[in-house]
Amino acid sequence: MKSILFVALFLTAISINAQEEPFNHETWKPPYQLPIPDGWSIERFPIPIEFAPSIVYHGVEDIRFTPGWGDPKSEQYWSYSFLWFLDGKEKFKAKTFESNLEAYYNGLVGRNIESRKIPSEKVFPVSAKVRKIKSQAGDTSTYQGTIHMLDYMEQKPIDMNCLIHVKSCGTDEKTYVFYEISPQNSSHEVWTSMNEIWKEFRCSIQ
Helix, strand or coil: CHHHHHHHHHHHHHHHHHHCCCCCCCCCCCCCECCCCCCCEEEEEEECECCECCCCCCEEEEEEECCCCCCCCCCCCCCEEEEEEEECCCCCCHHHHHHHHHHHHHHHHHHHHCCCCCCHHHCCCCEEEEEEECCCCCCCEEEEEEEEEEECCCCEEEEEEEEEEEECCCCCCEEEEEEEEECCCCCCHHHHHHHHHHHCCECCCC
16 A cells, blocks of 8 residues: 555656756747847846745746847837746736846846856945826836845946836736846937837737
């Protein structure tokens, strides 16, 4: 009897592990459409996020980097957008986004301290301020805010603006959260480019 029970548990464990295959960013196919503008680069990784484990959602982060994202001399420096494709129908408040953004960027800075040899006296906690604004066309809700953090590439403080779009798609048991991030003000052309990405987003592959 014990041997039968052991075999049953063993086979169950194998079945569970087979269902939880590691995320492969090269082979994963998104079930939605999110454009990649010419010259932009992408990155994808699973949620929960390795460098921000306190963010408890499950899904995928799908990033769109401007060509000048990593170039301090570019007007596109630190300008990028990313989609959180989340399991379930999640609900958000401004305070939720503040907490998530602080956890996200504290983790991002933290993972760069050692490799970039950043002195401890330059490091400070990230602070985010977010408020709900009038929902933009197609959004379930829309938020706007700022992020004050250490620019780990230049090793000095930076203030970034953010626009956050939340969307649900009918009976689809998913939540889509699209972040637009840039130190540029809202009149800069980089925001037009990021807005266009979201305007062309589609919940399914057509």
